Amino acid sequence: MKLADLINPFKNTETPPPQTLGAFIRWCLSGAWPMIFVAAAFSATAGAMEAGTAWMLGLVIDLTAETGPEGILSGPALWTILGVAAFFMLLRPVFFGLSAFSNNYIVMPNIPPLVLAKLNRWTLGQSVTYFDDDFAGRIAQKQMQTSNALASVVSETISAIVFALASLVGSLLLLGSIHPLVILPFAAWLVVYFLLIRWYLPRIRVRSAARAGARAMVSGQVVDTITNIKTVKLFAHSAFEDQAARNAMVDLREKMLTFGKLSASFRLILMVLAGVLPVLLLGVTLMLWRNGIATAGDIVAAGAVSIRISQMTGWVSFTLMGLYANVGEVENGMNTLAKRDRVEDAPDATVLRVPEGWIAFDHVSFAYGRDVGGVSDVNMTVHAGEKLGIVGASGAGKSTLVSLLLRLYDWERGAISIDGQDISQVTQDSLRSQIGMVTQETAMFNRSARENILYGRPDAFEEDMIAAAQKAEAHEFILSLQDAHGRTGYDAHLGERGVKLSGGQRQRIALARAILKDAPILVLDEATSALDSEVEASIQTALHRVMQGKTVLAIAHRLSTLSEMDRIVVLDQGRIVETGTHEALLEQGGLYARFWHRQSGGFIQAEAAE
Helix, strand or coil, X not given: CCHHHHCCCCCCCCCCCCCCHHHHHHHHCCCCHHHXXXXXXXXXXXXXXHHHHHHHHHHHHHHHHHHHHHHCCCHHHHHHHHHHHHHHHHHHHHHHHHHHHHHHHHHCCCHHHHHHHHHHHHHHCECHHHHHCCCHHHXXXXXXXXXXXXXXXXXXXXXXXXXXXXXXXXXXHHHHHHCXXXXXXXXXXXXXXXXXXXXXXXXXXXXXXXXXXXXXXXXXXXXXXXXXXXXXXXXXXXXXXXXXXXXXXXXXXXXXXXXXXXXXXXXXXXXXXXXXXXXXXXXXXXXXXXXXXXXXXXXXXXXXXXXXHHHHHHHHHHHHHHHHHHHHHHHHHHHHHCCCCECCCCCCCECCCCCCCCEEEEEEEECCCCCCCCEEEEEEEECCCCEEEEEECCCCCHHHHHHHHCCCCCCCEEEEEECCEEHHHECHHHHHHCEEEEECCCCCCCCEHHHHHHCCCCCCCHHHHHHHHHHCCCHHHXXXXXXXXXXEHHHCECCHHHCCCCHHHHHHHHHHHHHHHCCCEEEEECCCCCCCHHHHHHHHHHHHHHHCCCEEEEECCEHHHHCCCCEEEEEECCEEEEEECHHHHHHHCCHHHHHHHHCECCECCCCCCC
């Protein structure tokens, strides 16, 4: 095993992240703690050696004064000099090297991916509501912010805080060996130093968290604008979006100024305090030397220690300020990322098996936690292989019904089953693997055409992927694709959300993906409503191919696309009000018939007829 592999950054963590800071940090770093402690031990040893260097300097000075120029290179004095040289040239570099190697090679390269992998894995499991309620850019920024900030906390704790604390302990022992009186001013100085840190650092943490939140809001605002850049340009709202981003930047600037004012005063006071320490320690040691209690070597040792600690004060204070700022960013990220907004698998969830493909909605109700909206008391069975059309005005509950079938939400009352298996008692992955879906807003990744189609079945062979594209009538136009980097055909990238394709081309790739997935249940959610009639006619052929032998639920505003369905259900205000074939519903003269006669260009009007 390589030394860099002593920490496995990609090991799965089944437990959810805690929502208190200390427990959250322990959760993020689980799996890395043994090597963190090893690196800290090396750093502590190196820090303790700082006091040892001062002691050895004092030893050499006393030895020189005792033996004189003639005896310094003979007998015990020579061996002492050689021992001091070995300490400086061999022992000290080895431990400093081990400290740097363990921290910079074993720990630090693994902490960011360790934390980011855990946070990303947890975030992917959140419900769709979690993503609907936030900026995509802000969530991504929080993941990166938290992982990088926590990596800095670990690194600075090992290389600076542990090192400094070990140096302080070693210095106390050294000063105590000179005389107990030397410890008193040092201890008093330490009390003032730690009280100052205790007052400042929590405030730095709070202001850092506020700064991190403002920074993430800027990222979220900018990413939201760029994601919708075509809409911005079509409505000539560049100035409006610029002002929205500028408002977020103004808030960030104010948070940064507040943080900067506090940190500047902290540094100034600490520098004044650092200047006091050498005066105190040298003054006490000189007084002891005058009274014949301390030696010249003791003065050198006390002076070296005081100057080193004085220098270290500025470094450590700067590090502590950055460390607490990073802790604030970790806390800020935790408040966003550690939320539990999830649809969970049952503890004993099984894998869904679909030998037939019939679906039962048993008095299902769901209103998104509100009093109105969603669906209410939906009770129906979709037979295996049946092609069911779902019709209703906007807000009637059509998409809610499909979302519940996919278990993107947990219904509030009733039950949904597939082939007699309650879908709340099966794993979500196995459920969704048995359902293919084509939507109006077709999701495309900024990846190659091949990768987008293979998303339906990543382990499919190349010939199966091409066959699916041919059935979806996508093969010909894919071969003509070329992106900005010169990649062509199936290797060409499609742009973010597939912006480089027309609506019909995106739909064909979505159909190819569904064909390749070959799930026994197929959901068509407004699959052709955004297309013109000519493109729709060509895609209908591909749709008929993909529907063969499957249980189909098809939502459509364009009623002509449902005329060949085996059965149509009509939803109104979340309830099923009519069921039947196209012809039967027209004969009833009810809501469906009124929809049919009130269509404009083949679409249902937004509001239901009275």
